[in-house]
Amino acid sequence: GAVVSQHPSRVICKSGTSVKIECRSLDFQATTMFWYRQFPKQSLMLMATSNEGSKATYEQGVEKDKFLINHASLTLSTLTVTSAHPEDSSFYICSATSGGPYYEQYFGPGTRLTVT
């Protein structure tokens, strides 16, 4: 299957700082990328959908000013958690797809964020 990388895989930061997570599609052009968050023993929660070159579409309840998403190219999307707080500690996963509804999406390995 297609390869999606995510960096960093793990990050620990202090409360009030910002953290940037990168998601890259390595062997295909990702027209759409998705950002998810997953708390322990809970299901994936879609945070936002981003299409290359346009503003991200955020799910209800997700603050766009806190979770900044940039999809600058067909292979790179970034999620910046601004002014992180301990309750933002979670597993953040991106996924990417190259086409429409019949195309599979491939997930990055995830980033485990811990805010102290």
Place this chain on the structure above:
Amino acid sequence: RKEVEQDPGPFNVPEGATVAFNCTYSNSASQSFFWYRQDCRKEPKLLMSVYSSGNEDGRFTAQLNRASQYISLLIRDSKLSDSATYLCVVKGGSYIPTFGRGTSLIVHP
């Protein structure tokens, strides 16, 4: 009613058993369907797409029932390594997938 529903389980089965999961969806206009597998503290990995005619990949068989709006996953000859959470994914006309909460499978010796 939730858009995509799955029995969370866990399903506890012995090695070698056959186990089946169902996933129901509410949007009759849904167009594509997938099963993913997620191991603990890892990202989901695509297991298989689900086609209208049903499809099989080794010990895994997926089927789609549009009339009753559900998809199924059958695992034959369960292995210890099959222990994971199985996620059902449904897409409509847009790119946005809807995930079920997952069904936990535990295969024991």
